Amino acid sequence: MSMNFASLTIELFFGFFALLVLTKFLGKNQITQLTPFDFISALVLGELVGNAIYDPSIGLHYVLYAILFWGTLIYFIEMITQKIRESRSILEGKPSLIITNGQIQYEELKKNKLDLNQLQHLLREKDVFSIREVQNGILETNGTVSVMKKYRFDTPTNEDLKIPAKSVNLPIVLIMDGEIIYESLDFLQKKESWLLDELTNQGISGPKAVLYADWIQNEGFEIQTF
Incomplete structure (x- = not known):
């Protein structure tokens, strides 16, 4: 045994x-x-x-x-x-245009063994709750749907709204599950004392009390305790 x-x-x-x-x-x-x-x-x-x-x-x-x-x-x-x-x-399949200019292509749905309930489900995953919002829809080879919304339903971009450009920085995770991530400190070229001072300033006893903490340039810290 x-x-x-x-x-x-x-x-x-x-x-x-x-x-x-x-x-x-x-x-x-x-x-x-x-x-x-x-x-x-x-x-x-x-x-x-x-x-x-x-x-x-x-x-x-x-x-x-x-x-x-x-x-x-x-x-x-x-x-x-x-x-x-x-x-x-042949080996991977190819995308299918299942909605064209707002019209459902029923033959394409049948060819891909997709019914209307399944189509609605896939659209809802893209935050689309009505066919009337869709200009074009493509069924991808992995079974998801890519959606191009009609102009009046499309989300405006920052450029459309004339919002001034500003740099976008990635958050650097510094503490997770009470443990300091020293690789992040090395990446930022910061010392542990810099992080501990911030915890003290926020009335936190130490890293063991922190569930999650990150830092973004020009925005500072996001710290959540247990």
Whole structure:
């Protein structure tokens, strides 16, 4: 029994890190741009690894081989779609114009197996609650909808409102869960005493009392305690 737990632990350990390396190697598009092909690939890879780990007759080398072989296939397909533009529509699909000049393209909806309730749901995710707001709508290959609103429903930009330009700076997180992030202090070329002085000025005993704190140039600190 102990040997079974030992072998399972080893297989889980190496399987976990092999999947982690494979995910890093294949790139972020496996998560952020999940096409139907990517979805199927992820399911199959999970099944291969799961079956290999929990089947006592299959050893560690089969687990690693399954991950390596399936990962190679996915990588090969990704290379094809990068090098051969014509292959993208076959392997990744292509966007569909499902709303044109405010008119729903019913044939395109049928072709993509999308009904009106699903379309409304996808539009609401884009903060669009009526078809009348949409000038053009594109069904992307990952199943989301990109929306171009009609002029009178579109959000005005700062340029439209004649708002003077000003620089936009990223917030630098300094404390999270009560722990000082020293890499951020190094990035800002600040000392820990600079941060502790600010906490004292705001009546906070120390970093352990802080849930989250960040700093933005020209705007100062945002500090939230537990």
